Amino acid sequence: MREITYRQALNEALAEEIARDPDVFLMGEEVAEYNGAYKVSQGLLDRFGPERIIDTPISENGFAGLGIGAAMVGLRPIVEFMTFSFSLVAFDQIVNNAPNMLTMSGGQFNIPITFRGPNGPAHQLGATHSHATECLYANVPGLKVCTPATARDAKGLLKTAVRDDNPVLVLECELFYSHKGQVEDEGTELLIPLGEAERKREGTDVTIISYAQTVPMALAAAEQLAGEKISVEVIDLRSIKPLDWPAVFGSVSKTHRVVIAEQDRPFCGVGAELAYRIQQEIFDELDAPIQRVAQEDVPMPYNEALEKAVLPSVEKIVAAVKKICPA
Amino acid sequence: MPEPEQRDEVEMLATMLLIRRFEERASQQYQAQKIGGFCHLYIGQEAVVAGAVAATRPDDYIITAYRDHAHALARGTSANACMAELFGKATGCSRGLGGSMHYFDKTNHMYGGHAIVGAHVPLATGMAFASKYRKDDRVTLCFFGDGAINQGGFHEALNLAGLFRLPVIFICENNFFAMGTSVKRSTSLKEIVNRAEGYDMPGEVVDGMNFRDVRDKLSEIVASIRKDPHPAFVEARTYRYRGHSMSDPASYRTKEELEQYRLEDPITRLRAQLTREGKLTNEQFDQLDKRAKDEAMASVKFAEQSANPPLEDLYNYTYAEQKVEGESSSARGSRSTQPAKRGSSTKKSRRGADTAASANGDKA
Numbered sequence: 001m002r003e004i005t006y007r008q009a010l011n012e013a014l015a016e017e018i019a020r021d022p023d024v025f026l027m028g029e030e031v032a033e034y035n036g037a038y039k040v041s042q043g044l045l046d047r048f049g050p051e052r053i054i055d056t057p058i059s060e061n062g063f064a065g066l067g068i069g070a071a072m073v074g075l076r077p078i079v080e081f082m083t084f085s086f087s088l089v090a091f092d093q094i095v096n097n098a099p100n101m102l103t104m105s106g107g108q109f110n111i112p113i114t115f116r117g118p119n120g121p122a123h124q125l126g127a128t129h130s131h132a133t134e135c136l137y138a139n140v141p142g143l144k145v146c147t148p149a150t151a152r153d154a155k156g157l158l159k160t161a162v163r164d165d166n167p168v169l170v171l172e173c174e175l176f177y178s179h180k181g182q183v184e185d186e187g188t189e190l191l192i193p194l195g196e197a198e199r200k201r202e203g204t205d206v207t208i209i210s211y212a213q214t215v216p217m218a219l220a221a222a223e224q225l226a227g228e229k230i231s232v233e234v235i236d237l238r239s240i241k242p243l244d245w246p247a248v249f250g251s252v253s254k255t256h257r258v259v260i261a262e263q264d265r266p267f268c269g270v271g272a273e274l275a276y277r278i279q280q281e282i283f284d285e286l287d288a289p290i291q292r293v294a295q296e297d298v299p300m301p302y303n304e305a306l307e308k309a310v311l312p313s314v315e316k317i318v319a320a321v322k323k324i325c326p327a
Numbered sequence: 328m329p330e331p332e333q334r335d336e337v338e339m340l341a342t343m344l345l346i347r348r349f350e351e352r353a354s355q356q357y358q359a360q361k362i363g364g365f366c367h368l369y370i371g372q373e374a375v376v377a378g379a380v381a382a383t384r385p386d387d388y389i390i391t392a393y394r395d396h397a398h399a400l401a402r403g404t405s406a407n408a409c410m411a412e413l414f415g416k417a418t419g420c421s422r423g424l425g426g427s428m429h430y431f432d433k434t435n436h437m438y439g440g441h442a443i444v445g446a447h448v449p450l451a452t453g454m455a456f457a458s459k460y461r462k463d464d465r466v467t468l469c470f471f472g473d474g475a476i477n478q479g480g481f482h483e484a485l486n487l488a489g490l491f492r493l494p495v496i497f498i499c500e501n502n503f504f505a506m507g508t509s510v511k512r513s514t515s516l517k518e519i520v521n522r523a524e525g526y527d528m529p530g531e532v533v534d535g536m537n538f539r540d541v542r543d544k545l546s547e548i549v550a551s552i553r554k555d556p557h558p559a560f561v562e563a564r565t566y567r568y569r570g571h572s573m574s575d576p577a578s579y580r581t582k583e584e585l586e587q588y589r590l591e592d593p594i595t596r597l598r599a600q601l602t603r604e605g606k607l608t609n610e611q612f613d614q615l616d617k618r619a620k621d622e623a624m625a626s627v628k629f630a631e632q633s634a635n636p637p638l639e640d641l642y643n644y645t646y647a648e649q650k651v652e653g654e655s656s657s658a659r660g661s662r663s664t665q666p667a668k669r670g671s672s673t674k675k676s677r678r679g680a681d682t683a684a685s686a687n688g689d690k691a
Contacts, residue, residue, distance in 0.1 A: 025460070051460065057490065062449050062483025069453020072438055073388065075460060077453075092480070096443055097450065103644040105431035105439065106422025110647035141645050165647035 001184060006148075007177040009155035010040045010116075012186060014078065017162040018048055021076060024162055025052040027063055028080030028117070037082045038118060038177050064090035064115070068097050068167075071113040078162060081117035084171060085131040098167035099142025114161045118174035119147070120213050120263050124307055127299035132264035134212075137169050138241045139268075144168040144194055145240040147263075149215035151181030153238055156192030164194065173212050195242035199251065203233035206257040206325050209248060209274060211237040214261035214293075214312055221261075221317040230325050240270055248274065249282050256287040259320045261312055266294035288324035293317050336597070337607060337615070339381050339538060343373040343594050344619035346397040349406050352623040353396065353413055357573050361631075362413045366427045369397040371536075371568035374593030375500050376401045378533075378541025379468055382549050386436055388454045391470035393428035393442040394500075394567075398470060402435040410626035416633035423636045424644060444505075445471065445478030448497070452484045455495035455558070464553050467495040474505025476522055477514060488558035489526040496548060498561045500535065506571040507579045523560035535565030536591040539600065566591075 004012075018024050030037045032045040032055040045053040056063040060081060067077035081087045087094060094115060101109045121130040138145045144166055148154040154172065161168035184190045200215060201222050210218035215236045222232035233251050237243060252258045258278060260271040271292045278290060296310040350368045357366045369376075372394075380389075380401045391398045399409055404420050412419030413427055421431050421440070428442035438454060441447030451469030458465040475481050476499060488495050501519050503510050516522065523530025531548065534540040541563060548559045566588040570577040577585075601607035 057483075057486060059483040059487065061480045062452070062487050065446065065449020065480060065484065066453040066456055066487055069390075069438075069450035069455075070457045070460070071453070072450065073454050073457045075457050092443060092446055093449065097441075097446060101439075102647055104421060104425040104429040105433070106419070106424050107644045108421070108431050108433040109438070112647075144646075 001182045003180050004151055004183050005177065006151045006154050006173070006179045006181065007038065007040055009151040009181070009183050010158055010172065011042055011044070013155045013158035013162075014041060014044060015047065017078075017159055018044070018052060021162075023074065023076045024078060025054060025075065026078045026080065027054040027056055027067060029056055029058055029082050031055060031080050036080070038174070040177070041080070060086050060090040061093055064093040065097065067113050068093055068101075068111055071111045072101065072109050076112045076114075076162060078114045078116060081115065083129060083174065084117055084119035084133045084169075085129045087115065087117070087133060088131065094137065094143070094167070094169075095140050099140050102142065102166075110165050111167050112165045113167050114158070114164075114170060115167065116158065116161070116170035117172060118177075119171035120173060120175075121295075121300060121307070121311060122174040124302055124304055125300075126302045130300035132295070134171055134240050135264045135269045138270065138273075142167065144242065145171065146194055146238060147171045147173075147212040147240055148238065149173060149176065149210075149212050149236055151179065152183045152190070153192055153198075153236075155183055156190045157194065157238065160191045160194055163191070168194065171212065175213065192238070194239045195244055197238055197244035197247035198236045199233065199247070200236045201232065201234040203231040203255065205231045205255055206259060206321050207233045207235060207251040207255045208259045208261055208317060208321070209235050209237065210261045211240065211263065211270070213263045214317075217312060217314050217317055218261050220314045221321065224314065224318055225321055228327070230321060232321065245277065245281070248278065252278055253282055253285045256285055257324050258286070259291040259293065259317060259324070261293045261317050263312065264295060265297050266292060267297055269294055291320040291324055293320050335381060336538075336601060337611075339377045339542075340594065340597050340601065340607070341615045341619065342380070342401050343377045343538070343597065344616050345406060345622060346373050346376075346400050347594060348616075348619040348623040349400060349409065349626065350396060352627055353410065354569070354573065356410075356413065356627060362427070363415060364426050364428070365393070366413070366573045367394040367571065368569045368573075369394050369567065371588065371592070372500055372502060372565045373397060374538040374541055374597070375498070375535045375563045375565050376470070377593075378538045379470075379498060379545050381538070381542045382545035383466060383468060387465050388436050388438055388451075388458075388467040389470075390438040390447055390451050390454065390467070391440065392444065392447060392472055392475065393440070394472065395428065395430045395440045399430040399432055399435070399437050399440075402432065402437045404430070404432040404435055404437060406622045406626035407629040408432075410623075410630040411633050414630035414633070415635065416630055417636040418629070418633040422640075445475040445481040447471070448475065448478075448481045448484040449487070451495050451497070452488045452491075452493055455488065455493035456491065458494050459491065459556055465494065466549050466552050467493075468498060469495055470498045470500055472505060473499060473501040473503065473510050473519060474508075474513070475499075476519060485522070485526040485528070485558070485560070489528050492557050494552045494556040494558070496545070496552070496559045496561060498563055501562050501564050502567045504567075504571070504579065507575070507577075509579070518562070520560065520562040526558070526560075528558045528560055530560040530562070532562045532564065535563035536588070536593045536596065538593055538597045
């Protein structure tokens with residue numbers, strides 16, 4: 001193990017997969033000569049050349065569709081969106097073409113493509129650049145969606161996504177690119193399955209279900225609550241679809257209380273599905289109403305204080321836990 | 328023995344007849360409510376796809392929009408599989424899961440059947456990109472209607488194809504109406520072919536009612552692309568005799584206009600050309616036509632007698648079977664989804680009510 005950044009972990013995953021499989025290539029805005037808007041693809045052009053590391057014009061609908069067409073005839077493209085807020089320009093390709101092709105063709109055409117890039121609110125980027133798109137894409141049958149929160153998960157999930165025979169969205173955390181974490185040494189094949197959550201902290205009184213940006217918040221909340229004698233278990237979903245229901249049900253069945261800390265907006269968000277399934281499957285295990293911390297249901301304001309008010313936070317998570325955990 | 332080219336022409340005439348007779352039957356079956364959804368007929372435009380197919384190899388990629396029956400038939404998809412698809416049967420070319428607008432046939436390199444106007448044009452650039460990436464010499468044929476040329480995706484695709492010099496021919500089947508809106512009312516351009524100039528690729532107008540004109544001009548373009556990959560744009564001027572779809576009486580155009588085009592009918596014209604040149608007798612033509620009618624008729628019977636896709640198949644095509652390492656054991660359900668119950672629960676268990684678990688994305 002060694003400590004590397006989330007950015008470096010993604011870079012390694014890309015390099016390893018492109019080196020391993022000649023059908024894999026990387027395409028997107030500024031991925032080649034500029035070395036990536038967030039430097040995730042640093043050095044890849046030099047190493048693999050312009051045939052496999054391909055700069056595109058600002059044309060998300062066009063190059064997302066190009067990737068899907070290439071996947072129809074057997075290539076395995078990795079398409080980078082500079083941010084998933086821009087993926088909305090390619091929504092038709094991601095939602096209509098990539099996931100429907102297998103069904104529409106009666107099983108003849110699967111689409112082995114990876115869409116990746118930063119997702120979720122960053123810092124004061126305003127309404128158009130702050131979308132947390134996981135709930136939009138998780139709603140679509142045929143897509144897989146994962147949300148790595150650590151360097152290790154970023155590397156392991158991206159590598160798995162590239163090898164998957166289906167369209168997979170790797171929703172990276174824009175704010176985490178410089179976060180450091182322990183990752184297996186290079187040369188160790190790190191593949192983290194889609195659909196496997198990870199318990200990031202063990203506890204007995206309440207489960208916080210988190211993913212992406214809310215993982216460190218949940219851990220900080222747990223630490224704070226430990227000082228108040230509340231034992232918190234933290235689950236990082238890592239994948240939104242497929243979702244590791246056994247891990248969710250197992251933890252909630254142990255603690256009997258649950259707070260969902262989600263990165264997206266509340267209405268029809270990831271938490272809505274979690275809450276439905278928990279009450280449906282293990283209603284008897286619940287000792288308190290399910291709590292949810294999400295964004296406020298408004299377009300993201302620019303003003304720093306207002307933005308903070310919209311986003312989930314450690315304080316909001318702590319308050320939600322206290323609401324259902326007797327002091 | 329006929330020359331190869333002559334034999335090809337008679338064969339392509341037979342293909343055009345099959346397309347027409349097939350669609351006449353489809354129309355009849357639609358009216359008899361044997362076919363659901365939308366159904367867009369190609370009748371009148373047969374020379375476009377026939378000419379293009381005659382100019383290319385069977386392993387060149389073909390992709391088109393929702394008026395797609397002819398493209399599959401021209402590529403060799405059987406009338407049986409095509410009719411069964413309209414009937415929604417498991418024997419259909421898309422197993423009854425695609426319908427009229429979503430024909431696919433991987434074996435014959437027919438890549439759909441796409442129903443969002445213009446959305447498949449970027450896919451075509453991707454297929455051509457793959458040919459360039461792999462350095463094979465395939466050409467991608469991308470068909471679309473005049474309605475597609477004002478969509479954003481169309482423009483993005485042409486720009487990418489021009490920029491990367493991809494081996495793709497964009498074939499606009501200009502039948503002068505996007506549903507009920509004439510080109511004049513939709514497009515700020517004197518000639519559709521001028522779109523090519525904007526993306527620095529050669530453009531050519533072909534007479535889409537004349538098989539030979541389509542084939543000959545496309546053959547030249549294909550030869551040029553095989554030598555040195557590049558995109559090209561073709562405007563095929565043609566006419567659909569029927570409405571946009573089955574429910575459209577096409578009252579936005581005159582009877583006289585339609586009759587004018589019928590005089591140029593592509594099947595009649597190719598027949599006359601071949602007859603005049605002594606390559607086809609009336610008897611031979613009648614035989615070809617009878618064969619097409621019989622095949623279309625038989626396809627209806629085949630479709631009627633075919634089974635529906637089994638309900639158990641409902642979830643089988645949402646995700647491709649995973650062959651690689653990295654698959655979650657939990658996602659496959661090998662871990663119990665039912666945690667241990669609490670020791671002394673007095674509440675009535677409601678477990679097991681939700682049997683639609685696999686529909687909720689917990690299965691890869």
